[in-house]
Amino acid sequence: MKAVITVIGHDQIGIVATVSQRLAALKVNITDISQTLMHGDFTMMLMGEWDDNDVKFEVVKQGLLDLAKETGLSINIQRQELFDAIQKL
Amino acid sequence: METKQILDTIQMISEEKLDIRTITMGISLFDCIDSDGEKARQKIYEKLTTSAKDLVKVADQIESEYGIPIVNKRISVTPISMIAAACHDDNYVAYAQTMEKAAETLGVDLIGGFSALVQKGYQSGDRKLIASMPEALSETKRVCGSVNVGSTRAGINMDAVRQMGRVVKDLSEIDPVSCMSLVVFANAVEDNPFMAGAFHGVGEADKVINVGISGPGVVKRALEQVKGESIDTVSETIKKTAFKVTRMGQFVGNVAAKALNVPFGIVDLSLAPTPSQGDSVAEILEEIGLESVGAPGTTAALALLNDAVKKGGVMACEHVGGLSGAFIPVSEDSGMIKAVEHGNLNLEKLEAMTAVCSVGLDMVAVPGDTTAETISGMIADEAAIGVINNKTTAVRVIPAKGKKVGEQIDFGGIFGYAPVMPVNTNSPAKFVTRGGRIPAPIHSFKN
Numbered sequence: 001m002k003a004v005i006t007v008i009g010h011d012q013i014g015i016v017a018t019v020s021q022r023l024a025a026l027k028v029n030i031t032d033i034s035q036t037l038m039h040g041d042f043t044m045m046l047m048g049e050w051d052d053n054d055v056k057f058e059v060v061k062q063g064l065l066d067l068a069k070e071t072g073l074s075i076n077i078q079r080q081e082l083f084d085a086i087q088k089l
Numbered sequence: 090m091e092t093k094q095i096l097d098t099i100q101m102i103s104e105e106k107l108d109i110r111t112i113t114m115g116i117s118l119f120d121c122i123d124s125d126g127e128k129a130r131q132k133i134y135e136k137l138t139t140s141a142k143d144l145v146k147v148a149d150q151i152e153s154e155y156g157i158p159i160v161n162k163r164i165s166v167t168p169i170s171m172i173a174a175a176c177h178d179d180n181y182v183a184y185a186q187t188m189e190k191a192a193e194t195l196g197v198d199l200i201g202g203f204s205a206l207v208q209k210g211y212q213s214g215d216r217k218l219i220a221s222m223p224e225a226l227s228e229t230k231r232v233c234g235s236v237n238v239g240s241t242r243a244g245i246n247m248d249a250v251r252q253m254g255r256v257v258k259d260l261s262e263i264d265p266v267s268c269m270s271l272v273v274f275a276n277a278v279e280d281n282p283f284m285a286g287a288f289h290g291v292g293e294a295d296k297v298i299n300v301g302i303s304g305p306g307v308v309k310r311a312l313e314q315v316k317g318e319s320i321d322t323v324s325e326t327i328k329k330t331a332f333k334v335t336r337m338g339q340f341v342g343n344v345a346a347k348a349l350n351v352p353f354g355i356v357d358l359s360l361a362p363t364p365s366q367g368d369s370v371a372e373i374l375e376e377i378g379l380e381s382v383g384a385p386g387t388t389a390a391l392a393l394l395n396d397a398v399k400k401g402g403v404m405a406c407e408h409v410g411g412l413s414g415a416f417i418p419v420s421e422d423s424g425m426i427k428a429v430e431h432g433n434l435n436l437e438k439l440e441a442m443t444a445v446c447s448v449g450l451d452m453v454a455v456p457g458d459t460t461a462e463t464i465s466g467m468i469a470d471e472a473a474i475g476v477i478n479n480k481t482t483a484v485r486v487i488p489a490k491g492k493k494v495g496e497q498i499d500f501g502g503i504f505g506y507a508p509v510m511p512v513n514t515n516s517p518a519k520f521v522t523r524g525g526r527i528p529a530p531i532h533s534f535k536n
Contacts, residue, residue: 004095057154077156082155086098087091
């Protein structure tokens with residue numbers, strides 16, 4: 001399963017490490033990563049990939065929602081096919 | 090990773106309120122017909138609760154995994170006037186109660202199809218169903234009904250127009266808010282996923298998934314980037330935006346149909362507003378350059394918008410259907426409400442707008458003392474616009490019992506509230522009570 005993970009919030013020390021550590025714990029491989037500023041907020045996008053026979057989407061999502069609560073960051077995860085469907089012919 | 094496209098998509102959903110307005114499962118009830126009404130209703134309940142048992146679950150899962158809000162999960166069924174006609178019951182309220190019970194069990198928001206098609210005449214089931222409407226629709230919360238009174242091929246059934254004015258009035262006397270569950274059509278379509286007018290047409294497959302999209306906020310935001318540029322640019326911008334919005338509908342429909350093992354029918358390319366700020370068709374028209382919706386130029390701007398949405402959407406999905414166009418329901422659009430409250434938009438201008446938009450006089454509140462004949466007159470006018478111009482038109486009007494112009498009626502949630510609009514009080518009673526049929530229009534000499 002491939003998913004796009006977006007992390008938005010105030011820039012802070014260790015933000016990339018925190019998110020990637022949690023993804024590693026959830027057995028999600030990061031295949032691409034990018035960061036930018038959107039309306040003044042730190043915005044990081046990650047492409048995550050994992051074996052969904054092993055780890056269900058809901059588990060990864062819940063793991064990230066927990067992290068969002070702990071850190072005060074806004075974290076979203078969406079399956080990657082959506083972006084191709086909307087943006088590509 | 091194409092970060093700009095990802096951010097663009099996320100912004101469309103989170104800030105511009107892009108959503109899937111409805112996933113509607115159409116279900117044929119022909120195999121539930123029985124001469125014993127009780128048995129027929131039992132079969133209907135079983136078919137509905139079996140066929141759509143996973144509808145809400147699948148929609149919730151799509152919402153969770155793809156991060157797209159799916160606002161409504163709905164069901165449409167074969168017009169009940171056809172299904173119930175074989176039984177000997179005199180009154181079809183029990184069918185509406187069965188639909189309500191099934192919808193409640195399934196957790197769907199609305200169920201449509203308490204309907205009759207009488208554009209040319211009544212069969213016995215149509216007569217009983219229409220007579221049952223005030224009681225059926227006021228006693229249920231989720232059941233929606235519709236009656237088709239005219240078509241380009243058949244003309245307008247003025248007996249039905251007269252009767253529907255009475256039915257709307259009777260329903261409003263019991264409970265005005267229930268009037269939002271009743272729509273009177275001309276040229277009704279068989280695959281409409283939107284309520285209150287959805288029913289599962291006789292030419293449809295046993296089961297089908299239809300999707301209705303939304304997205305006025307996305308179109309408005311896109312137009313904010315091309316301020317002052319020519320109308321050609323406006324049209325191109327709307328087309329490109331409609332393309333993206335429709336792609337999402339196509340994608341979600343495909344995923345849902347596969348998960349439910351039901352064929353995917355159509356995407357309804359509609360710009361469906363909600364009362365929340367920034368989700369308004371009126372605001373798009375104002376962004377195009379009108380001081381307020383209702384100003385001279387409104388009809389032209391709406392025509393441009395409606396056409397560009399279709400052009401952009403058609404290529405984005407496999408099959409287009411339903412009503413497909415811009416909706417202009419007064420109570421469900423904050424910009425329309427504002428225009429009415431400020432006296433910038435009246436019923437006559439709204440009627441002109443319905444000649445170029447996707448439906449008709451929708452969610453319009455009129456004074457409580459509006460007569461049944463006047464409502465019939467409004468229905469006849471809308472039907473004429475649809476029948477002559479070969480398009481769907483509809484009337485969903487709410488006589489606000491005990492209220493006058495300047496007051497308002499509240500529907501709650503995504504249905505908003507509607508200011509009571511003034512209606513021309515000259516009586517069409519003698520015209521309406523003549524009865525009979527307005528013949529089908531000529532299809533040549535189009536001027």
